[in-house]
Amino acid sequence: MKPMRAAMHLAKRSAALALASALASAALVLPARAAELRTDVTVTENVVTLGDLFDGAGDAARIVVADAPAPGFTSDISISRISLAARRSGVAWRNTTGLTHITVARAGTAVPEPEVAAAVSSAIMAATPALPVTAKLQIDFANGHAGVQVGIEQPLSVKVEQIAFNARTGSFDALLRAPANDLASPLRRVSGRAYPVLDVPVLTRDVAPGDVVRRQDIDWIRLPANRVSQNIITAEAQLVGMSPRYPVRTGEPLRMSDIQPPVVVAKGAQVDMTYVSGALTLTARGRALQSGAIGDTVDILNPRSNRTVQGIVEGPNMVRIEAFGAPRAAAELKS
Structure with missing residues (x-):
């Protein structure tokens, strides 16, 4: 009996191992969960990866498929290129919708318009000696704005690499690098008009x-x-x-x-007349025969003598009698 029991135990064990092996083999041939291709893709880096394109890319998420467009721009990636990268990386995906390409946008941060305009203005001034050094240039971009962007967290700066300016028409065409000191950054073309302003x-x-x-x-x-x-x-x-x-x-x-100048003496107003000569100061009241601002010479009637003298307006209803008529003026003020 003992040999029979041993044989039966061995048979059961072999059957269990066979079942386990079969299940394992079945698991290996079961298809992995299919990845889903995104149709709205925006990236922040300078490359596009399988992880950017697919939900469920798994370990292949960091595989690079293509270069990203410049910040603020879009570019297309063909489906054939995406399929090849996915197949080589073990990403299970089939194009069942007939797509031909995917459009990828690159997020960016706009360089402030005054920064771009100042760079273009400085380049035009440097390239056009005929313009006065003190001139101010108004920069009007062709599309209403420069639209220059840099990558997320990159310096908000630009540098003019090339400039063409027509002094007669004011039109310009410029190639800008943004950020300014990044030699790997793409060149951007901007155009518009530049003209002197005050x-x-x-x-x-x-x-x-x-x-x-x-x-x-x-x-x-x-x-x-x-x-x-x-x-x-x-x-x-x-x-x-x-x-x-x-x-x-x-x-x-x-x-x-x-x-x-503001009128501080109105015609017909009562004014204070003053004459000063050394230690002598004479004052009197008079009536203005003319309106005047500070510094104006006006005729003043002395109501006591009913004679006219001339004085210079010094302030509101205040007139100074000048030395050129000193003897007569002094006599008039005393009378």
């Missing part, structure tokens, strides 16, 4: 005749230089402390003929 002061509120312009009333606008005539006010000092001759509207450039 910053012109304007008022931030409506100012009526008699009102005095203050520094806080001033803002600045930028105009093409060929639209700024010689009599347009271009400096803050020409405007502060002045008064408009006519009502002035907000935001409009002003001409020199639009303003005047």
Whole structure:
């Protein structure tokens, strides 16, 4: 009996091993879970991997399929190229939808427009000796914006590698590198127009005749230089402390003929007349026969003598009698 039991035990053990082997073999031939191809792909690095393209790429996720486009741009990768990379890397996938390509976008960060415009302006100035050193150039990009981007967390900088500028038409065409100091970064082409401009002061509120312009009333606008005539006010000092001759509207450039020193002596107003000569000081009251701003010479009637003297306006209703009429003026003020 013992030999029979041993034989039966051996048979059971062999059957169990055979079953286990069969199950293992079956597991080896079972298909792996199919990977799913993404149809909306955005990458942040400079290469596109199987992990970027597929859900379920597994250990093959880091396999590089193609170079990524420049930041802010897109590129297409053919399905045949993707299938070959997947098959060689053991990624189970079949093109059952008839796709021919996948579009991949590269995420980026926009370089600020003023940064790009300043780089282009400096390059044009350096390449065009005829432009004045003090000139300011307005840069208008052809598409309304430069659209230069760099990779995520890369420096927000640009460098002009080449510039072509037509001084007659103002058109330019430039090749930029972004970031500026990355020799491996792609060149970007931008184009547009560049033209000289001037910053012109304007008022931030409506100012009526008699009102005095203050520094806080001033803002600045930028105009093409060929639209700024010689009599347009271009400096803050020409405007502060002045008064408009006519009502002035907000935001409009002003001409020199639009303003005047503020009138501080009105025609018909009572004024204080002062004459000083050494230790002698004479004062009297008079009536202005003319309106005047500080520094203007006006006629003043001395009501006591009913005679007219001339004086220079020094302040609100204050007039100084000059030495050229000293004897007569002194006599008039004493009378």
